[in-house]
Amino acid sequence: IHAAMKSGMLAAEAAIDALVAERSRDELTAYPESFRQSWLFDELYKARNFKPLMKKGLWMGSLLFGMDQILFRGKAPWTLHNSADHSALKKASECTPIDYPKPDGVISFDRLSSVFLSNTNHEEEQPCHLQLKDPSVAIRITLDQYDAPEQRYCPAGVYEIVREEAGPRLQINAQNCVHCKTCDIKDPTQNINWVVPQGGEGPIYQGM
Structure with a gap:
């Protein structure tokens, strides 16, 4: 600090x-x-x-x-x-999915309730501060080869693969972002770029 x-x-x-x-x-x-x-x-x-x-x-x-x-x-x-860090990420074909137990609400908690405690806030219509250099890479490489790891390493559930008739797409729920920059660091293709959001917005931790 x-x-x-x-x-x-x-x-x-x-x-x-x-x-x-x-x-x-x-x-x-x-x-x-x-x-x-x-x-x-x-x-x-x-x-x-x-x-x-x-x-x-x-x-x-x-x-x-x-x-x-x-x-x-x-x-x-x-x-x-x-x-x-991003160079150490293995492809999905080399890994076995981990079956985590459901959060018990006592010593383990789901991501969205933890995000709520961060008091994070962003205006809904502001420019997205989580930018994709090439949106097609998120599906063509990151999803197909790595099973979209941003869905798991993001602690705030910002990234979500939405399945539609036209095909899957990456949805970015930027208003949930707690500014940890894990996505910028860990994305295997370095396709995600974290930039500074609109001034004064983001997590507001209480009682620290």
């Missing part, structure tokens, strides 16, 4: 400087530079190998990351890289 807040503060400072200088249509080139000069860059750089090392398992990953932090103080002369 502190990293998100600091990056937002740096972006705001860069935007203010641009507005004061009456620059309204160019890139905020000062933003990445101010990030590199901040304590946030140092903190994230030192922890950059955490996720790749933890893929080796809890014990081995903890041991190796401990060595990275203690021996090199996060400044090892190498940077490890993971493969993109």
Whole structure:
């Protein structure tokens, strides 16, 4: 959370400087530079190998990351890289469907009741902030080869395959979106693009 807040503060400072200088249509080139000069860059750089090392398992990953932090103080002369999340998704033909038990309403809950708790809200007629680069790919590849995984990995039930006489189509219920960006990251064809929705809308979590 502190990293998100600091990056937002740096972006705001860069935007203010641009507005004061009456620059309204160019890139905020000062933003990445101010990030590199901040304590946030140092903190994230030192922890950059955490996720790749933890893929080796809890014990081995903890041991190796401990060595990275203690021996090199996060400044090892190498940077490890993971493969993109979407590249790890298997095709439906390689998988066996999981038969999950129905939510009991006590320790497990259905998605729509959980979305209700997020207080998410979007105007019905606003431009959709979940964009498909090529709508045909959603059926021709994602449904046919991967069985439309967006129906399962989206925690808010935004994506729905609707079967019609003319054939199946992907329906996007963008008003349910909780802005987790899982679809943008996990879509196997990278066909879904999450963009910023109309200002001030989205989830409003209470009691955090």
